[in-house]
Amino acid sequence: MRASHLFILLSCLALFVCCKQHGKVTAPQVDQDNSQALMASMEDRIGFPDFGFMVQPDDTIPISRVFKLSDDFPRKEPVIDEGVKNILAIDFKSDWRAYMDEVKKYVFEGNASEDYENSFYLEDNKVRPWYHVPWQHWGPNGREGYHGLTQEGPVDDKMLAPTQISETHAYAVGFYNDLGGYAIGKVWNKPEPNYSFFEFDGFPEGTVVAKVLFVPLEADEVPYLKNPVSWDAYIYASDIPGNNSTSKNRITSKVNLIQMDIMVKDKRAIDTGGWVFGTFAYNGNLENDNRWDNLTPVGIMWGNDPDHNKTSYNPTPTKTIINPDLKQTIINDNPEELPPMHLGFASRLNGPVDNAYSSCMSCHSTAQYPVVSAIMPFLNNQKVAIPEAGTNASAQWMRWFRNVPCETPFDPKKATSFDYSLQLVKSIQNYIDYASQAEKGHYSEEYWSKGHKIRRSSIVSD
Ligand code: HEC
Known part of the structure; x- marks a missing residue:
């Protein structure tokens, strides 16, 4: 259902953009064969939007x-x-x-x-x-x-x-x-x-x-x-x-x-x-x-x-x-x-x-859904402060510097591992975010991710 709605929307949008590029907006005058070809090619690559922000095509x-x-x-x-x-x-x-x-x-x-x-x-x-x-x-x-x-x-x-x-x-x-x-x-x-x-x-x-x-x-x-x-x-x-x-x-x-x-x-x-x-x-x-x-x-x-x-x-x-x-x-x-x-x-x-307080594998080892722990210790719900230079970091801090085996969640039993791919986690989080807005409700999985948006963030939590 959702995919076909999206498809219709995208088709309309595409036709609208085509017409608009040629000057004034008129009713789409696409011959039958072409429109079918366009539909087929869009159906073939159905579903996922390409981007979220762009200048208007008539700028x-x-x-x-x-x-x-x-x-x-x-x-x-x-x-x-x-x-x-x-x-x-x-x-x-x-x-x-x-x-x-x-x-x-x-x-x-x-x-x-x-x-x-x-x-x-x-x-x-x-x-x-x-x-x-x-x-x-x-x-x-x-x-x-x-x-x-x-x-x-x-x-x-x-x-x-x-x-x-x-x-x-x-x-x-x-x-x-x-x-x-x-x-x-x-x-x-x-x-x-x-x-x-x-x-x-x-x-x-x-x-x-x-x-x-x-x-x-x-x-x-x-x-x-x-x-x-x-x-x-x-x-x-x-x-x-x-x-x-x-x-x-x-x-x-x-x-x-x-x-x-x-x-x-x-x-x-x-x-x-x-x-x-x-x-x-x-x-x-x-x-x-x-x-x-x-x-x-x-x-x-x-x-x-x-x-x-x-x-x-x-x-x-x-x-x-x-x-x-x-x-x-x-x-x-x-x-x-x-x-x-x-x-x-x-x-x-x-x-x-x-971020100068992290490392590639530290952030990426947190790739799991739901996002139970944040990507960096100082962004976590139970926040772990940045240790002072010259001291030995605490075990809580070092939780982010473990060697988490691939395909294993950072928080065992609470989440599914996405094998170090933070984009994959972010894609799911974004989709659930979208779906909960569209459906005007919340998903239980989302609850565990509250406050933990998968994105690199400043030390002052956003
Ligand atoms: C502060 C956390 C953080 C650190 C440190 C970090 N990354 Fe990432 N990385 C992310 C996030 C979040 C994403 C996904 C969203 C995005 O692209 O911003 C990502 C995405 C990526 C991707 C795309 C694939 C994927 O996992 O989604 C690659 C490749 C990558 N990072 C490599 C690295 C390398 C190599 C380093 C170290 C030089 C590094 N990252 C350090 C947070 C981090």
């Missing part, structure tokens, strides 16, 4: 294309392709750098060209299919319509460089390879919704996920953002430097590439969580011809070093502080290549726009 800004969700998920489990085999042939512990380079190559193939604005439109990829997680359009930080970017966590001043005075937010889009797409499709079935929110058996070995992150900042504040990879984006006016607007308006603005995150389901990491996480930071000073190559690896992690509870942070970095006691994080030690990074809790891996 004066010339729009060449808009974001399309890639949601035609494989129905049979795909076999591991050559590209993934090449990644899995490298030992991420003994040669982390080669592993990261291989993942980057895999993600870039068919996606990252010198036509920067037209890169990462997944439907253009001739090498291999990639997929998006549906239901990221919903809510105030939902996808915009140029590139499908969602609003991410806050970027505090001096977080990226000592000369950074503006505070803003990052904007990002993530995508999964075919093995990942297959698992997403088990949660988000098509064409008739028969959603499986409470039985998820995890991602297959060889799943590769990547996410590119952008900020509306430039080289005047963040010097390594020179020679930028720029995208148009429809973002909050209040996120634009120098704009003191508190209004909730969105406008079209340039955003610049700052970071790329990757995750690989790799069974050699099975004892520490089953995933390898890595991140790259943009460094325009490297002046590569294809600017995507200016993404330089920050490091890699395959576990949270649960026994290391000594507390240190570096939230406003002037140099990258590497912690030699960590056994499950490796950081790039070449300052010629890597601008100063804040990293995460006690120098565990985190990217330039990530």
Whole structure:
């Protein structure tokens, strides 16, 4: 029922937009064959909206294309392709750098060209299919319509460089390879919704996920953002430097590439969580011809070093502080290549726009539905304060730095694990949010998530 309503609505909307683009609005004059073809093609990719925010099509800004969700998920489990085999042939512990380079190559193939604005439109990829997680359009930080970017966590001043005075937010889009797409499709079935929110058996070995992150900042504040990879984006006016607007308006603005995150389901990491996480930071000073190559690896992690509870942070970095006691994080030690990074809790891996009190695997280990515990200890209902530098963190704090095995919930018996995928959790949370508004009632599962919105958040809880 719901899907067919959505379908009718989308069809009307599409016809309306078509007519509107050609000038004045008239009754749709579509010949029978064409309208059937349009209906068939929409029915084929039924259901999920592409984005939540976009300029009106009749605005004066010339729009060449808009974001399309890639949601035609494989129905049979795909076999591991050559590209993934090449990644899995490298030992991420003994040669982390080669592993990261291989993942980057895999993600870039068919996606990252010198036509920067037209890169990462997944439907253009001739090498291999990639997929998006549906239901990221919903809510105030939902996808915009140029590139499908969602609003991410806050970027505090001096977080990226000592000369950074503006505070803003990052904007990002993530995508999964075919093995990942297959698992997403088990949660988000098509064409008739028969959603499986409470039985998820995890991602297959060889799943590769990547996410590119952008900020509306430039080289005047963040010097390594020179020679930028720029995208148009429809973002909050209040996120634009120098704009003191508190209004909730969105406008079209340039955003610049700052970071790329990757995750690989790799069974050699099975004892520490089953995933390898890595991140790259943009460094325009490297002046590569294809600017995507200016993404330089920050490091890699395959576990949270649960026994290391000594507390240190570096939230406003002037140099990258590497912690030699960590056994499950490796950081790039070449300052010629890597601008100063804040990293995460006690120098565990985190990217330039990530929270300096957390780590990749700390946040992602909480991927479960319902969201019983928050993504970070200081956002939890039973709040755990940030431990003081130099002290040993409490057991409550270290609950967020366990090595939660893959496909295992963070809060056992209370939730279903979504195997480190926070987008999948967010998609379910958004859908339930939508459904409870539409149905004018609440779901019991929702109760446990109250106050825990899956999104990166500032220290002052929003
Ligand atoms: C403060 C919490 C937090 C930290 C730290 C964090 N992430 Fe995430 N990440 C999220 C959330 C929330 C999402 C999903 C929603 C979104 O895209 O904002 C996400 C999404 C992703 C995705 C897309 C797939 C998915 O799981 O949904 C990738 C890949 C990813 N993160 C990798 C990383 C890597 C690599 C790091 C460390 C360099 C990292 N993340 C650090 C919270 C975090």
